[in-house]
Amino acid sequence: MIPSAFDYVRPSTVEEAVSALAAAGDEAKIMAGGQSLLPVMRLRLGNPSTVIDLGGIAELRGVREDGDAIVIGAMTTHADVLKDPLIAEHAKLIAQATHTVADPAVRHRGTFGGALAHADPAGDLPAVAVALQAEFVVVGPNGSRTVPASEFFVDYLTTAMGDDEVLTEIRVPKHTGWGSSYEKFNRVAQAWAMVGVAALVRSDSGTIAEARIGLTNMGPTPIRATAVEQALAGASGAEAVGHAAAHAGEGASPSSDLNAQADYRTHLATVLTKRAVLGAVAG
DSSP states (O other), rough: OOOOOOOOEESSSSSHHHHHHHHHGEEEEESSOOOOHHHHTTTTSOSEEEEGGGGGGGGGGEEEEEEEEEEEEEEEEEEHHHOHHHHHHHHHHHHHHHHHSSSHHHHOBBBBHHHHHHTTTTOHHHHHHHHTTOOOEEETTTTTEEHHHHHEETTTTSOOOOOTTTTEEEEEETTOOEEEEEEEEEESOOOOOEEEOOOOOOOOTTEEEEEEEEEESSSSSSSEEEHHHHHTTTTOOOHHHHHTTTTTTTTTTOOOSSOOOHHHHHHHHHHHHHHHHHHHHHH
């Protein structure tokens, strides 16, 4: 189908983007890679009056080091994330999850910030951001502010960003030396995750000293599986990890739909959590 008529703006700076948002009002939509927005517009499920394309803002692309954090520009493509040496060294979990996003064509157009701002609970990267305790820098008419990942995802397809704000970068604390793994289950290749698990593990002499677990599609927002994290402290061996993984459903609110019932999603979360943690421990 063909989208409804809309105005198109392509700013070259963040300031111009914020001004364009203010001028366009509530009916404007920001376009990053367009991999989620354009299909919705073609089906006329979304009819923005103005599309503001961030593709011309060079300052929003790239990965850099900043002390104890790495900073990822919101318009950095998934393909660039996958080949970046800083991410490979300090936040390998991001690359592991990004590798499962859709297919190579989508990864060359889709962006890291766009996937996070879309806030789809079945998307792979929000749970990773929560597990990594990332921070989101957004800019609006009143300047910039930083939102922790634990507060950024508010509800289904909803974030803490205002309608007049632009996501500019994501700050990720370095997790150098941590083991990590991302496991997801989907019905067919390239599909959204039915359930996914992002696991970060810091080991000490073969024992898990600290763990962070993020769950994909186990509620309207990504979830930290804190009960699993607590049970993993001091754990060693597959049996202990399995006992900890049994807590994966605690505090979650999985949905029932055509793909899976809630109890099956809880079962998947348990199985995938054990698999992800053992994968992270193995390195």
